[in-house]
Amino acid sequence: MNLLSLRNIVFSYNGKRLFHQFSLDIPEGDFLGIIGPNGSGKTTLLKLIAGILKPSKGEVTVSGENLLCLRPKERGKLIGYMPQESHFLWNFSVREIVLMGRYPHHKRFEREGKDDFEIADWAMRMTNTFDLKERGINNISTGERQRVVLARVLTQKPKILLLDEVTSHLDIGQATDILRILQELNRWKKITCLFSVHDMNMAMLVAKRILLLSKGKAVACDIPEKVIQPELIKEAYDVTPIIGTHPELNIPWVFLNL
Amino acid sequence: MRLKDNPFLILIPLIFLAFLSLFFGSAGMDREIIFKIRLPRVLLAIFAGGVLSFVGATLQGLLENPLCDPYILGIASGATFGISLSFLFGSFSYFFIPIFAFAFSLISLFFVYILATISGRIQKLSLILSGVLVSFLFSSLSILVMVLSKKQLSQIIYLIMGNLSLLFTPLTLWIFLLTVVISIFLLFLLFSYAKELNILATGEEQAVSLGVDITNLTKVVFIISSLLVGFVVSFVGSISFVGLVVPHLARLFFGFDHRKLLPASFLFGASLLLVSDIFARTIAPVELPLSVITAIFGVPFFLYLLRKLK
Numbered sequence: 366m367n368l369l370s371l372r373n374i375v376f377s378y379n380g381k382r383l384f385h386q387f388s389l390d391i392p393e394g395d396f397l398g399i400i401g402p403n404g405s406g407k408t409t410l411l412k413l414i415a416g417i418l419k420p421s422k423g424e425v426t427v428s429g430e431n432l433l434c435l436r437p438k439e440r441g442k443l444i445g446y447m448p449q450e451s452h453f454l455w456n457f458s459v460r461e462i463v464l465m466g467r468y469p470h471h472k473r474f475e476r477e478g479k480d481d482f483e484i485a486d487w488a489m490r491m492t493n494t495f496d497l498k499e500r501g502i503n504n505i506s507t508g509e510r511q512r513v514v515l516a517r518v519l520t521q522k523p524k525i526l527l528l529d530e531v532t533s534h535l536d537i538g539q540a541t542d543i544l545r546i547l548q549e550l551n552r553w554k555k556i557t558c559l560f561s562v563h564d565m566n567m568a569m570l571v572a573k574r575i576l577l578l579s580k581g582k583a584v585a586c587d588i589p590e591k592v593i594q595p596e597l598i599k600e601a602y603d604v605t606p607i608i609g610t611h612p613e614l615n616i617p618w619v620f621l622n623l
Numbered sequence: 624m625r626l627k628d629n630p631f632l633i634l635i636p637l638i639f640l641a642f643l644s645l646f647f648g649s650a651g652m653d654r655e656i657i658f659k660i661r662l663p664r665v666l667l668a669i670f671a672g673g674v675l676s677f678v679g680a681t682l683q684g685l686l687e688n689p690l691c692d693p694y695i696l697g698i699a700s701g702a703t704f705g706i707s708l709s710f711l712f713g714s715f716s717y718f719f720i721p722i723f724a725f726a727f728s729l730i731s732l733f734f735v736y737i738l739a740t741i742s743g744r745i746q747k748l749s750l751i752l753s754g755v756l757v758s759f760l761f762s763s764l765s766i767l768v769m770v771l772s773k774k775q776l777s778q779i780i781y782l783i784m785g786n787l788s789l790l791f792t793p794l795t796l797w798i799f800l801l802t803v804v805i806s807i808f809l810l811f812l813l814f815s816y817a818k819e820l821n822i823l824a825t826g827e828e829q830a831v832s833l834g835v836d837i838t839n840l841t842k843v844v845f846i847i848s849s850l851l852v853g854f855v856v857s858f859v860g861s862i863s864f865v866g867l868v869v870p871h872l873a874r875l876f877f878g879f880d881h882r883k884l885l886p887a888s889f890l891f892g893a894s895l896l897l898v899s900d901i902f903a904r905t906i907a908p909v910e911l912p913l914s915v916i917t918a919i920f921g922v923p924f925f926l927y928l929l930r931k932l933k
Contacts (some may be wrong), residue, residue: 415832441834454687454824455879465822469834473815514829521833 368393375422383581396551398568399561401578407561411527415446441469445523449530456501466520488519508539528560593617630887640897664787669893671859676892679866684820692867697757698849701731702856704761707768721857728853785862785913817881864917
C-alpha cells in the first residue's frame with residue numbers, strides 16, 4: 366500500500382482553479398523531487414499534504430487514513446513541513462526552537478524530558494547547528510536559520526518530510542549540505558521525502574523520482590531519466606534545454622541555452 | 624538559582640511592595656485604614672496589574688504583534704461605556720458600577736466575536752480590526768453619555784482612567800473574591816496554551832504543521848482574555864500602559880518562552896501597579912488617576928531598561 370495518496374484533489378486559489386482531479390501516490394521510502402515553473406502548484410501541493418490548506422474536493426490519505434480525520438497532533442507526528450522562509454517574531458534561542466518540534470509528542474502540560482533533549486541534540490548535530498544552540502534565532506545567518514528549522518522538523522520525528530524550496534536562499538555549499546542530510550535521512554532512517562526545487566539539477570542529485578508540474582497538472586512523475594526529456598520540459602517551461610549526463614554520478618543533467 | 628530560570632523570584636519584591644503599600648501613606652498606621660482602605664487597594668493592584676500584564680503577554684503572542692495591549696479586543700471600551708451609562712442613570716453606587724461595566728464588556732465581546740467570525744472561523748487580522756471598530760463605537764458612545772451627564776464628568780474620568788479606591792461592602796467583597804477565584808482559573812487555562820503561543824510566534828503555517836489547532840486556539844484565547852479584561856476594567860477602570868509594556872519587561876529578564884513569560888508578566892505587572900498606586904496617592908494633594916502615573920513613570924523606566932539590557 367502507498368504511504369501517501371492524493372485522490373482526485375480539487376483546489377482553487379483566490380477563485381482560480383489550480384488543481385483539478387489531481388492524484389498522486391507516494392510509496393514508503395520515496396524521495397520525490399517536485400519541479401515546475403512558478404505558479405505550477407509546487408508549494409500548494411506540499412501545503413495540501415501538510416494540512417495547511419484543505420482541498421475543496423478529494424482526499425489526502427496517509428497509510429489509508431484521511432488526513433482531515435486525524436487529530437492535529439497525530440498529523441504532526443506523521444508529517445513534518447519546512448516552509449520556504451521562516452520569520453521569527455521573538456528571538457527564541459536555537460535550542461528552544463528545535464525543542465518545539467517535540468510538541469506533537471507531548472500532552473498539554475508535559476515538559477521536555479531527557480529523551481526530548483537527546484532527540485533535539487541529535488537533530489542539531491545532524492544539521493550542524495549544535496554549536497549555535499544558545500544563539501538567538503534572529504542573530505544567525507539565513508543559511509543557519511534554514512538548517513535550524515530543518516533540525517526542528519527532524520525533532521518532530523515525522524515519517525514524511527515535506528520541504529518547500531529548501532535550497533532557495535542558500536549558496537551551493539549550504540544547499541548541497543542540506544541535500545546530503547536529506548539523502549542520509551532517506552537512506553538510513555527510511556524517511557519519505559518530498560521536496561520542491563527551482564533548480565532541476567539539484568533535484569536530480571538526490572531524488573529517486575521527479576514530479577514535473579505545470580499549471581496544476583502532473584506532466585510526468587517517474588525516475589529522473591524518464592522525466593528529464595526535452596519535450597516534457599518544453600511542455601512545462603516553454604524552453605528547450607540541452608540534456609547531458611553528470612560525468613560522475615551518471616544522472617541526467619540539464620544545460621541551458623539562450 | 625539564576626533569576627532567569629525562575630520567574631517566581633519576583634514574588635520577593637512583590638510581597639515587600641505589598642507590605643510597603645499597606646503601611647505607607649498620608650493617614651499613618653491606623654488599623655482601620657490599613658484593613659479597610661489600604662488592603663483592598665493592595666489586592667486590587669495585584670489583581671489588575673497581574674491580569675492585565677498576563678493578558679497583554681498572551682495577546683502579543685497570539686496576535687503576533689508586540690504592540691498589542693489587552694484593550695485591543697475592544698472589551699475595555701464596552702466596560703467604559705457601562706460605567707458612563709450607570710452615571711447617566713444616576714445609579715451611582717459601588718455595587719452597580721462593576722455590574723454595569725461587566726455586562727457591557729460582555730456585549731462588546733459578543734459584538735467583536737460576531738464581527739470577527741468569517742465563514743465560521745475567527746481570523747487574527749479580523750479580530751484586531753473588529754476590536755478596534757467596537758472600541759471606537761463604544762468610546763464615542765461613552766463620550767456622548769458623558770456630555771449628557773456633564774456634572775459628574777471628573778468622577779467618570781477617575782473611574783475610567785484607573786482607580787483603586789473601591790470601598791468594599793461585604794457584598795462587593797464577596798463578588799470581588801469570587802471574581803478573583805474565577806480569574807485564577809481562567810489564567811490557568813490561558814497558561815495551558817503557553818506551548819502553542821511559543822510555536823505560533825515562529826509562524827502560523829509551521830504551527831499548523833506541528834499540530835497546533837489555530838482556529839480553536841484563537842477562539843479560546845480571545846474569549847478568556849476578554850472575560851479577564853472585563854473583570855479588571857469593571858473593578859478598576861482602564862489602566863493603560865502596564866498590559867503593553869510589562870510583557871516586554873518580562874521578556875528582557877526571562878526570555879520568550881511563554882511558560883516563564885506569562886507568570887513573570889503577572890508578577891511584574893502586579894509589582895508595577897503597586898508602586899504606581901503608592902505614587903498615585905502620595906505625590907500630589909489629590910489622588911491622581913493611575914494611568915497617568917503608570918505612563919509618566921513607566922515610560923522613562925522602560926526606556927532606561929531597554930537601553931541598559933539590549
